[in-house]
Amino acid sequence: MNATDRTPADLLRSALVADPGRPLVTFYDDATGERVELSVATFANWVAKTANLLQGDLSAGPGDRVALLLPAHWQTAVWLIACASVGAVADVAGDPAAADVVVSGPDSLEAARACRGERVALALRPLGGRFPRPPEGFADYAVEVPGQGDRFVPFAPVDPEEPALVVAGAEYSGDEVVRRAVADSAPLGLTGPGARLLSGLPYDTWDGLSAGLYAPLAAGGSVVLCRNADRLDEEGFAKRVESERVTAVHR
Incomplete structure (x- = not known):
């Protein structure tokens, strides 16, 4: 990150300048056997299209509330940074009735x-696949996003002092997200560029979001984000840690 980074979107821009080809997520x-790897550049492209x-x-702007009813997933990470890019508030597991x-x-x-x-629906299928039949009353993300600009x-302008994230009942500005992510980096084992953190934590708490996205992004590292990792036995988990060259684990 740079000293001038004050929003999660700033962190991504700095990562893109520093090393666009390195893995990020x-x-x-x-549960499905899916594995997806996104470089900084590929992740940033998804963020740009989603923003x-x-x-x-969707006509969302600064201050609008976006309820994210999504699990820990690479597409959820994209939406979190897309909201920050627009200036909208990412309300994780928020009340849909109170959302824009x-x-x-x-x-x-x-x-x-x-x-x-x-309303937008994500099928969360491998490779970002669409629904076989779009849910009535929803736009299918996989149909709508490919044609968006890169x-x-x-x-x-996005004000870093305005609310950017709500999770587990706590609200954070963009600047607070960045500062907390930076402060979390060393305790999470993200001690320098190339650090690779494996997180099996859900995205419904600050700790899960920090380990699963914000802290690795702030530290110049990367995250191995695991959903349904409880299905792995200890041998399988150890093999993943080795094959992915993981340097820190949080689950």
């Missing part, structure tokens, strides 16, 4: 229908 789902969808098609936009996985569609604003410019 490696995602495993041990353009959010700002353009809701983004839902396949298991929370009924709850998401309480949102009176725009570069993003916010319509209005």
Whole structure:
């Protein structure tokens, strides 16, 4: 990161300048066998497209609340930084009825229908696949995002002092997210560029979000994000740690 970074989107821009080709997020789902690896450049491209969808098609802007009804997943990480890019508040597991936009996985569609604003559904299928049949009343993210622009410019400047994230009942500004992520880096074992943290924590607490995205991004490292890792036995887990060259584990 740079000393001038004050939002999560700033952290991603700095990572893109420093080393666009290095891994940033490696995602495993041990219920499906999926493995996806995104470099900084690829992750940033997904963020730009998602931010353009959010700002353009969904009409979200600074201060708007986006309820993220999503598990720990690489696409959730994309949405978190896309919200920060627009200036919208990422409300993790937030109340859809109080949100301007809701983004839902396949298991929370009924709850998401309480949102009176725009609704987006993610199938969370391997390789970002679409729903076989789009849920009624929702835009299918996998259908809508590919045609969005590869570069993003916010319509209005993002104020780092304004709310950017709500998780587990706590609200954080963009600047607070960055400062907390930096402070978490060393305790999490992210001691320098190239550090690689494996996280099996859910995304419903600050600790899970920090280990699973923000701290590795701030430290110039990367995260191996594991969903359903409890399905791995100890031998399988040890093999993953070795094969992925993990330097720190939190689960």
